[in-house]
Amino acid sequence: MDVFSSTPYLGNPVAVVLDGSDLDDAAMQRVAKWTNLSESTFLLPPTSPEADYRVRIFTPGGELPFAGHPTLGSAHAWLQDGGQPQRGDIIVQECAAGLVEVRRDGSLLSFAAPATRRSGELEDDYLSQVIEAFGISRDKVLAHQWVDNGPGWSVVQLPTAQDVLDLEPDLSQTPSLMVGAIGAYQEGSEYAFEMRTFAPGVGVAEDPVCGSMNASVGQWLNRTTGVSSYRVSQGQRLGRAGEITITSDTNGTVWVGGGTTTCFHGTATI
Incomplete structure (x- = not known):
């Protein structure tokens, strides 16, 4: 997926594995290191009844509880694969940071900014x-x-x-x-x-x-x-x-939106 650009291949890429159910942590990390993209994601069945799917997000160096462009890229891939949100144009993603809403407005996807874990001036x-x-x-x-x-x-x-x-x-x-x-x-x-x-x-x-x-x-x-x-x-x-x-x-919710485009779609052997 290419995310955050109106021109394909000029945004930020993310690799989305649509079915990560049978992959352990080590396999996910190997894939993320091999793609060498800033992030690779793996979609899983949700554990929360409110969520439409669960995602795990890996960089080449480790797992992240949340990341922005992988959220939009994963939501786009899930919808393209036939996903049907429970709440119409609001997709609910489950990740390690909690539940994140993704809003669909035509072809534009935007995610609701999660709460910050740490704020204040730098030491x-x-x-x-x-x-x-x-x-x-x-x-x-x-x-x-x-x-x-x-x-x-x-x-x-x-x-x-x-x-x-x-x-x-x-x-x-x-x-x-x-x-x-x-x-x-x-x-x-x-x-x-x-x-x-x-x-x-x-x-x-x-x-x-x-x-x-x-x-x-x-x-x-x-x-x-x-x-x-x-x-x-x-x-x-x-x-x-x-x-x-x-x-x-x-309501004070900050939404972060951008273009999403599928650039490659196929089968991965992991």
Whole structure:
């Protein structure tokens, strides 16, 4: 599946195994390491009566309790395979982080951002590690926050989108970082923000387009600035054209949406 782009093969890929029932943890991890994608997912029967299916999400380096683009890619694949949601246009995914709603609006899928497990400003020592890894000065950081909804994310806000695009991070000394950078475009631009996401802690140097990061950053910005609807560009430095739509409903739920396209469909021997 290609996720978060209107142009196939320019978003973020995820491998979806539609029936993972007979696979153990080691087999799932081998497949994820072999695909070498940022994530691979395995669909299973749900254990909760409210859920339509259960998903396990693996990076090349380990399992995640939740991730964004694998959620949308898995929902698309499940629907394409004949899945019928119990609640009409609301698909309910069960994952290690709990139940996650996915909203279907025509061809657009959006997931409801899960609650963050950790928030608040970064500790001085951790922030210093991020600044050193990014090769920037402290005055370039407008704001910073823990935005962890499972993978361990943190984020720093830089003055402009170009500052984000110009980053040449050296993560060799901080291999456990799970961090993003966001910067604003000028008013009137096609996108409100540019995002980049670095995840060496799970074996992914830079994630092309990251739904979970955008979800929790959307919650943070909505909470602190009141911004409720905007579009994000991500992946330019990797030759991608990621597009993420963030919206907040009247209940305060942040929804993260984007395009989903099936690029390969067939049989895997595992």
